[in-house]
Amino acid sequence: MEGLTTTTKLNNGVEMPRLGMGVWKSDNTTAKHSVIEALKHGYRMIDVAKQYGNEAGTGEGIKEGLEALGMNRKDLFVTTKIFNGDQGYDSVLHAFEGQLKRLQLTYVDLLLIHWPVDGKYIDTWQAMEKLYHDGKVRAIGVSNFNNERMDDLLAHATVTPAVNQMEFNPVCQDVDIIKHDNHLGIQVEAWSPLGGGESLNNPEINKLAEKYGKSAAQVILRWDWQRGIVTIPKSSHEKRIVQNSDIFDFELSAEDVETINKLDQDKRSLTYNMFQWHNPDGAPDDVDKWDDSPVNYKD
Numbered sequence: 001m002e003g004l005t006t007t008t009k010l011n012n013g014v015e016m017p018r019l020g021m022g023v024w025k026s027d028n029t030t031a032k033h034s035v036i037e038a039l040k041h042g043y044r045m046i047d048v049a050k051q052y053g054n055e056a057g058t059g060e061g062i063k064e065g066l067e068a069l070g071m072n073r074k075d076l077f078v079t080t081k082i083f084n085g086d087q088g089y090d091s092v093l094h095a096f097e098g099q100l101k102r103l104q105l106t107y108v109d110l111l112l113i114h115w116p117v118d119g120k121y122i123d124t125w126q127a128m129e130k131l132y133h134d135g136k137v138r139a140i141g142v143s144n145f146n147n148e149r150m151d152d153l154l155a156h157a158t159v160t161p162a163v164n165q166m167e168f169n170p171v172c173q174d175v176d177i178i179k180h181d182n183h184l185g186i187q188v189e190a191w192s193p194l195g196g197g198e199s200l201n202n203p204e205i206n207k208l209a210e211k212y213g214k215s216a217a218q219v220i221l222r223w224d225w226q227r228g229i230v231t232i233p234k235s236s237h238e239k240r241i242v243q244n245s246d247i248f249d250f251e252l253s254a255e256d257v258e259t260i261n262k263l264d265q266d267k268r269s270l271t272y273n274m275f276q277w278h279n280p281d282g283a284p285d286d287v288d289k290w291d292d293s294p295v296n297y298k299d
Contacts, residue, residue: 002248004042008230010162011185014139016110017077018225019245020045022191022234028057030236035061037238039069039076042245047232049081050099051114059103078103079110079232081143082128084277087113087120092127096136111137112165116149117277122156129159141165143191144270147180154184163187168229169195170202170220173264178229189230192269194220204259212250215243222247223260 007015021038023031023046031054035046039061048058066076080103086095100106111131113124121142128140141163145153154160164181166174168190178188194200200216209216217233221244224231233244252260272278 002225004245005044008187008228010139010187011160012139012162014109014162016139016163016187016230017043017045018230019043019221019247020047020077020079020230020232021241021244022047022232023054023058024049024052024191024234026052026054026057026234026236028054028060030054031057032061032064034236034241036065036068037241039065039071041238041242043241044075045077045079045232047079048103049112049114050083050086050095051081055080055099055102059105063104073105077109078105079112080108081112081114082124084115084117084275087117087124089123089127092124093130096127096131100136107136107138109138110141110163111139112141112143112163113145115144115275115277116142116153116272120277121149121153125153125157129157132159139163141186145177147177150177150180150184150186160184161186163189163230165189165191167192167268167270168224169193170199170205170223170260170263171195171265171267172269173261173266175264187230188228189232190224191232193224193229193231193233196269199263202263204263208252208256208259211256212252214247214250217244218247219252220260222250222252223257226252226257 004019006018008018010016021043035058048055080099082092086092111128113121131137132140139162141161143165145164164186168174169192181188194217205216205219208219221231235241
């Protein structure tokens with residue numbers, strides 16, 4: 001039966017919930033309360049990152065939320081990510097200890113490379129393989145890896161990534177990446193699954209919302225579910241946290257799934273060239289919402 005406890009089996013045998021909650025753009029206090037509310041309403045997967053600056057609040061929410069419900073750590077799937085400024089073999093091993101402390105955990109279920117920092121992501125992956133073999137993470141994966149970088153990583157890896165977390169929503173569907181990762185046995189996970197206002201205000205999606213008696217967000221999240229994409233919608237409001245999980249009492253027809261498939265524009269909100277670590281054309285690093293400076297994240 002479909003629900004928040006439904007899982008998918010990763011390529012190393014670990015079971016990962018198919019729907020969880022992300023905490024991007026939340027301060028520590030907001031992240032804490034969002035996690036507590038999510039756990040209360042049945043979520044069993046939380047996605048965070050050092051780059052978000054809220055691992056400490058997320059950790060508090062996990063601790064208090066589990067205690068309030070009488071649950072054990074093993075009942076929850078926690079993902080965090082390697083910060084761009086920490087990439088490199090030794091720095092990853094050091095920084096990850098700080099991440100565990102902030103999260104108040106002894107292990108995480110999934111550790112991802114947040115972005116494929118040029119010249120560093122291979123060393124970063126090798127450090128993550130050590131953490132995996134040492135039992136400090138149950139699975140390792142990547143985020144924002146295109147096919148070229150995925151193939152380069154695999155040429156140097158002894159462990160195949162379990163997950164590739166990509167921007168995925170109706171206007172950014174990464175068809176070639178999904179096909180390639182599926183062939184490799186790598187689970188695709190969506191960040192920014194709702195695509196902001198552009199997707200939520202799309203006339204075709206709103207027609208479907210009216211047809212099914214659901215919100216535009218619920219239609220999109222159900223589309224993700226039927227596409228086999230693991231999804232982590234972010235919300236700091238209890239009402240929306242609940243609404244985002246209310247997608248199990250209806251099913252989109254094959255025709256309606258295809259209607260949303262046809263909305264793809266290959267339109268990304270973030271690209272490699274927007275970061276200081278990949279700037280071949282001299283483009284300015286103007287992504288102020290993604291602070292790439294390690295000075296703000298002291299262990």
